[in-house]
Amino acid sequence: MKRLVFAVLSSFSLAACAQPADGTPQAADGGQKISVGSSAPAATKPIAVPAFASGTPEARVRDVLKALNPRIRVDSIEPAAIPGFRQVVAGGQVVYVSDDGKYLFQGSLLDIVHKKDMSEAALAKVRGEVLKTLPLADRIVFAPVGTPKHKVVVLTDVECGYCRKFHSDIAEYNKRGIEVEYMAFPRAGLGSADYRKMVSVWCADDRKKALTDAKNDRAVPSRTCKTPVDMQYNAGLRMGLEGTPMLLTTDGQFLGGYLPPDALKQRLEQLDAERAQPASGA
Incomplete structure (x- = not known):
């Protein structure tokens, strides 16, 4: 059975399982996290902060998702292959949100003619951008x-x-x-x-x-x-x-x-x- 939409939305917070609400890294075994690495590593930030003109479908979708989960960190919002929907990549997942912000669904979007998984292609594009930040x-x-x-x-x-x-x-x-x-x-x-x-x-x-x-x-x-x-x-x-x-x-x-x-x-x-x-x- 597919996860409920609530679970989908809550999972947009990338560190939900590994970190408490304040963002402090949490040890799975009850120990303390070692202070290593830079204080703001590149891969903990969005690839780029999306800037959408007010009133556009992208801005509307972003605002709707922020209202559902203020901690959401969106990597991309692009027109979906389905008319009237935007394709959103966030938290290692792909979801589709209607341009009016009323509907959301999650799942693989398949291009039957070209035999292509559009959702995987969208996620692969983001993965490629993330990998570029990792020397x-x-x-x-x-x-x-x-x-x-x-x-x-x-x-x-x-x-x-x-x-x-x-x-x-x-x-x-x-x-x-x-x-x-x-x-x-x-x-x-x-x-x-x-x-x-x-x-x-x-x-x-x-x-x-x-x-x-x-x-x-x-x-x-x-x-x-x-x-x-x-x-x-x-x-x-x-x-x-x-x-x-x-x-x-x-x-x-x-x-x-x-x-x-x-x-x-x-x-x-x-x-x-x-x-x-x-x-x-x-």
């Missing part, structure tokens, strides 16, 4: 020898089973020409033991070794520093993460959860072929 230097990169054939962004946790399974084959992904760019998403939340372990990984002198050790239950020396863990965690929420690992293309297209090396290679090759089709048919 490559802040990611833990496992690259193949030579020029990569493909690159994927993987939001990972050091405790989840499928994240560990994925990493156990990291050499196989690299052998297939796939570069893996890891970003942190501690599933237990900011301030949890899981979070503190991931901070230690990102603070390590050799982050690749530390990540491998953590995923194999080997001790990682406890350290604190200015890390991107908070920023990447918040980015994962904004990008609609529902579980780890989350595999994305570097421009924000969703590839899936765990995929074995051959399956991931096949999916990336398929995506390359799909992207080439419009150019070949032009």
Whole structure:
């Protein structure tokens, strides 16, 4: 059964599960959040503050959503493929609101003729913009020898089973020409033991070794520093993460959860072929 509209609206507050109402990061295990990272990381802010002329459908939809939930943080409002509706991306979700602000619905909007999920395309566009705010230097990169054939962004946790399974084959992904760019998403939340372990990984002198050790239950020396863990965690929420690992293309297209090396290679090759089709048919 789909969630009630109330749940949809309340979930627009991105940190509802991880933070109390005052915005203070909350530890899932009752501990205290480590003070790391910048005070206002880019990925905790909107991509851009939408500015809509008064009286436009976009402004009306924004005001309606703000009235329903003052904490809502909207990433985009654009005309929907359905006449009379705006397409809204907020909190890693896509909803559709009528231009008069009276109706709202959530769900995948499918273009039957072109066999395209319009909702996923809208979210992928926002994911791509979010990824641009996250520097490559802040990611833990496992690259193949030579020029990569493909690159994927993987939001990972050091405790989840499928994240560990994925990493156990990291050499196989690299052998297939796939570069893996890891970003942190501690599933237990900011301030949890899981979070503190991931901070230690990102603070390590050799982050690749530390990540491998953590995923194999080997001790990682406890350290604190200015890390991107908070920023990447918040980015994962904004990008609609529902579980780890989350595999994305570097421009924000969703590839899936765990995929074995051959399956991931096949999916990336398929995506390359799909992207080439419009150019070949032009």
